Amino acid sequence: MKVFKFGGASVKDAEGIKNVGRVLESQGFENCMLVVSAMGKTTNALEKVVELYFGKEDFQHEITNVKQNHFDIADGLFSEKHPVFEEIKLIFDEISSFLSRNKSPNYDFVYDQVVSCGEIISSKILSAYLNQINFLNQWMDARDFLKTDDSYRDGNVNWEKTEKYISNFQRNICYVTQGFIGSDENNFTVTLGREGSDYSAAVFAYCLNAEAMTIWKDVPGVMTADPRKFKDVSLLSNISYEEAIEMAYYGASVIHPKTLQPLQQKNIPFFVKSFLEPEKNGTKVGMTDQNEYTExxxxxxxxxxxxxxxxxxxxxxxxxxxxxxxxxxxxxxxxxxxxxxxxxxxxxxxxxxxxxxxxxxxxxxxxxxxxxxxxxxxxxxxxxxxxxxxxxxxxxxxxxxxxxxxxxxxxx
The missing domain is CATH 3.30.2130.10 (VC0802-like)
Structure with a gap:
């Protein structure tokens, strides 16, 4: 089974969702798990909802804005009678309902219950669209499988339980699920830390003994520097797990720091590729004689x-x-x-x-x-x-x- 992770930039609008379909057409969709982030700046917007809630300000207006943005994206993909519209509405109703009855003063707990909804919505929309264009898949709630402790906003994976649940997957089905989220022993949502969707994908890849994992970015792969901050950067075609871990630790934003360890343990090849140019090779991270040690x-x-x-x-x-x-x-x-x-x-x-x-x-x-x-x-x-x-x-x-x-x- 292959694991593909699509970040927020790749699914930020209707055209982005359609492009995911084109990427899958070029790569193949057999025995594949898609792990998806929240759309565009949704996480930031839902963080604002939590801030307004604790500041005793009008958070409902912000919820309405985020909901409308998702309706607009769905309008570009589906007919107005498609059931996904009702699913979107229900999720935002649940956010409002949770905040209206919540008694917990724990900011991190409330944050996780609200902000995690971004991934739930994006995965619902992506799954529905792919089924519509005959990339048949099953939507899956990551919280039923990826189990953590109760360290809200920075969850630690319970590997024993997570492996047990994921080992029951059917291997001849394609799945769409969420990055960034899991759940604790009380089934409350726990997030894995900001930008933790890459790590989620690595956890699934490890537990599935995946043949490969690919993260789809808006850059050609791992570069010698962030092209938004430095000039004259170049692509690193092949790097070792160790070098990638060091780069992530020091702050290279293209890879989440925790992502590499589970992949390295089972020697699962890891690719960073561009969703804008999926035919190009991108960067391969793994064990190879061609590893580059470029400044x-x-x-x-x-x-x-x-x-x-x-x-x-x-x-x-x-x-x-x-x-x-x-x-x-x-x-x-x-x-x-x-x-x-x-x-x-x-x-x-x-x-x-x-x-x-x-x-x-x-x-x-x-x-x-x-x-x-x-x-x-x-x-x-x-x-x-x-x-x-x-x-x-x-x-x-x-x-x-x-x-x-x-x-x-x-x-x-």
Missing amino acids: SYILKENQVLIRIATRDFSFIAEDHLSLIFLLLAKYKIKISLMQNSAISLALCVEDKFNNIELLKAELNKQFNIEFVKGVSLFTVRNADLSDLNKFYQDKKILLEQISKQTIQMVTH
């Missing part, structure tokens, strides 16, 4: 630089580090770069859950701290270290670290 550039924006020092000029010792890391884990703040000296520790971190002020208050109790928000982490992989000056031009360097063929700079 690549990664820019991770919206980071926070934290400098932590002891107040009595004593060494930053194991007990200090233990406390600091405990607080980082407590507030789900991810370290992107770390550097320590005798009496201080510098951290470049990512604050996905907007908890940085809570961390700051806790650290302030015991340490002297300095916070610099809005910094960027610039990473060069497979760097040519013989000409370092070119990397420093026009940059205000706040922190730097050089290891074997990798340069990292925190810039402002």
Whole structure:
């Protein structure tokens, strides 16, 4: 079985949905699972609904806008009597109903129950359209199969249960399901983290022992840099799992950081290809003698630089580090770069859950701290270290670290 994942950009409108059909026509649709993201900017719009709800503002108006956008997309695909319109309406009615009766003050829990609806709707529309053009498939609710703990907005997969449920799939059927979502033991929806649809696809590929997994993007494949931020970029045709994992960890947006590990464990070939040019080879990630180690550039924006020092000029010792890391884990703040000296520790971190002020208050109790928000982490992989000056031009360097063929700079 093959696993194809289509992101939000590929299904952002009616023409995008039709193009998925054309991609499948060129690739083959036999024994295939399609994992789909929410359409276009739907996730952002539903996040706004949650913000308005907790701000005790008019969230219903935003729900109506999102619903109308999906009706407009469906209008471009189906006759007005198609049952998919009623399904869309029911999902948005469920959002309104949930918010009207909800008693939980847990932002992350409410977020997952609302924002996850974007994937449910997009997969319903895509499945219905493909059936309409005779790409026969069965719609499937990923939450019935992909089981997690209750870490809302950042769910951890329960591999034992997930493998057990997915192993019951019929192999001669094509499926359309959702990325990004699973469910906990109480069957509440749990999301896998922002941009987690790639990871969902990898989980399904692992549990199905898939012959290959392909992610369809609006770029030709994995590039030496983001073409929206850098000039003169080129395609990496073949890279190893290890190199792809390193690039994802350092912030390459084309691959979700968790995606590679389950694929590597079973040596499942992984392709990143363009839905605009599906006939082209794109990038292959896997075990091959043709792996490329080309100089690549990664820019991770919206980071926070934290400098932590002891107040009595004593060494930053194991007990200090233990406390600091405990607080980082407590507030789900991810370290992107770390550097320590005798009496201080510098951290470049990512604050996905907007908890940085809570961390700051806790650290302030015991340490002297300095916070610099809005910094960027610039990473060069497979760097040519013989000409370092070119990397420093026009940059205000706040922190730097050089290891074997990798340069990292925190810039402002």
